[in-house]
Amino acid sequence: QQQVRQSPQSLTVWEGETAILNCSYENSAFDYFPWYQQFPGEGPALLISILSVSNKKEDGRFTIFFNKREKKLSLHIADSQPGDSATYFCAASKGGSAKLIFGEGTKLTVSS
């Protein structure tokens, strides 16, 4: 049972466009949602995160929109750059648990 789902599996955008990566979850007890960025041959790196008490979190070109009622969130990458080409993972944890449940990932390609 996949508790965290991501779509699309892969996404290609042009340089300068906004990339939108989607994530949904099943467990209403999840309250912490980080997004990790992974380049080939490297481990994932924390990009941005949000708590379920918020509906939006911004950090530079990266914005998380969170809809608790629908159990959905999305990562918007504004002004996409070729260097943003990577796989992005949505994850979730609940109630102070240290265990992160990861989605399947979205592979983003930014073309110049």
Place this chain on the structure above:
Amino acid sequence: NAGVIQTPRHKVTGKGQEATLWCEPISGHSAVFWYRQTIVQGLEFLTYFRNQAPIDDSGMPKERFSAQMPNQSHSTLKIQSTQPQDSAVYLCASSPLTGAETLYFGSGTRLTVL
């Protein structure tokens, strides 16, 4: 700060052999995690230590996998009698906090079981 160090980067074993993977967390971090990454299953939680004590091993296959953290500077993941389905990238992460916030991952060990 060299980050989380995992050795070896690549390991090839024959079916039935033992594999030991090493992790050196970031100095001063109190929590150490092990995850496994495959194309099919994605990123899976295996186990977690806090202040060297095992806290949650709910993701560990019970029979052949074991993890230890004998001191604050390293952790090991041991797989006995390796099977082809154990082939994966094993990722170690550390965190300065006790929860799931801000995990710092190493580059992983790619285990191939022939």
